[in-house]
Amino acid sequence: MKAVLEVNNLKKELGSFSLEQLTFSLKEGCITGFIGVNGSGKTTTIKTILGLYPKDDGSIKFFGKDMEKNEYEIKNRIGVVLDEGYFYEEMTLKEMKSIIAPAYTNWDESVFLNYINRFNLKLNQKIATLSKGMRMKFAITLALSHHADLLIMDEPTSGLDPLIRNELMEILLDFMEEEGKSVFFSTHITSDLEKVADMLILIDNGKIVFNESKDELLERHALIKGDNRLINEHSTKLFLRLRQTPFGFEGITNKVDQVCEQMKDIIIERPSIEDVMLAYVKER
Numbered sequence: 001m002k003a004v005l006e007v008n009n010l011k012k013e014l015g016s017f018s019l020e021q022l023t024f025s026l027k028e029g030c031i032t033g034f035i036g037v038n039g040s041g042k043t044t045t046i047k048t049i050l051g052l053y054p055k056d057d058g059s060i061k062f063f064g065k066d067m068e069k070n071e072y073e074i075k076n077r078i079g080v081v082l083d084e085g086y087f088y089e090e091m092t093l094k095e096m097k098s099i100i101a102p103a104y105t106n107w108d109e110s111v112f113l114n115y116i117n118r119f120n121l122k123l124n125q126k127i128a129t130l131s132k133g134m135r136m137k138f139a140i141t142l143a144l145s146h147h148a149d150l151l152i153m154d155e156p157t158s159g160l161d162p163l164i165r166n167e168l169m170e171i172l173l174d175f176m177e178e179e180g181k182s183v184f185f186s187t188h189i190t191s192d193l194e195k196v197a198d199m200l201i202l203i204d205n206g207k208i209v210f211n212e213s214k215d216e217l218l219e220r221h222a223l224i225k226g227d228n229r230l231i232n233e234h235s236t237k238l239f240l241r242l243r244q245t246p247f248g249f250e251g252i253t254n255k256v257d258q259v260c261e262q263m264k265d266i267i268i269e270r271p272s273i274e275d276v277m278l279a280y281v282k283e284r
């Protein structure tokens with residue numbers, strides 16, 4: 001599978017925070033979820049790879065080409081949804097569109113109008129009067145109206161109700177139906193990814209912790225529940241994260257076989273993405 005984005009040894013310092021030697025790639029034809037707790041560096045990474053923050057070191061290639069030398073071509077092939085929106089509040093949707101559309105050689109007015117109708121947006125409404133959900137829908141409409149091959153979204157679902165979040169996931173799946181499309185989106189609401197993500201990248205404190213297929217990652221780990229009497233100095237080491245209450249223990253392990261061999265009368269469950277994420281996030 002071709003890589004649509006290759007990031008190598010990316011370094012970016014921002015105040016006391018830094019992205020340290022970030023190296024990862026995104027495969028074509030995949031929805032990749034970029035997960036991490038608040039402040040882990042998702043937005044900084046996305047803004048740096050898009051060139052909105054200058055990088056300190058490292059290389060970024062989209063579709064095998066350097067961003068610096070091929071900015072116009074690359075930006076034509078990317079649709080971007082950022083959390084802050086970057087809209088002029090006093091403009092109507094139609095006016096805002098007229099500013100953005102000419103930046104793209106492949107702008108498709110019929111696709112734009114299709115999404116406007118699908119989302120029940122009104123072209124004469126002022127941006128300032130849009131609700132959070134409508135604003136996100138408008139941002140997605142703009143990002144999808146120039147036949148982008150890669151959609152990059154920063155926290156598109158934060159602050160949205162489950163109904164709209166579900167609708168967004170459906171849109172992503174529709175977008176992926178065409179060959180050669182890819183999506184990269186950051187979120188700390190990992191439940192959104194259970195259904196749609198093919199790959200998951202976890203960032204914590206500015207470092208990549210894993211970049212793996214969602215199914216493999218969830219199969220490699222298990223959520224174990226059992227009686228507290230099973231927990232001792234030796235068995236504790238089998239868990240990445242262990243919580244005990246007076247009623248029993250609950251732990252995440254990547255040593256499923258060893259746990260099954262050594263602990264009897266336990267309940268073994270498939271973990272959620274959030275369970276796995278929290279097992280790898282360092283407590284601060």
Ligand SMILES: Nc1ncnc2c1ncn2[C@@H]1O[C@H](COP(=O)(O)OP(=O)(O)OP(=O)(O)O)[C@@H](O)[C@H]1O
Pocket residue numbers: 014015016017036037038039040041042043044045155188
């Ligand atoms: N302009 C800035 N100057 C200094 N520090 C910053 C700046 N922007 C972000 N940071 C810091 O960088 C760290 C990473 O922030 P970032 O917004 O990338 O995290 P995030 O994973 O996107 O978080 P969230 O899920 O809350 O959006 C945080 O500690 C934040 O305070």
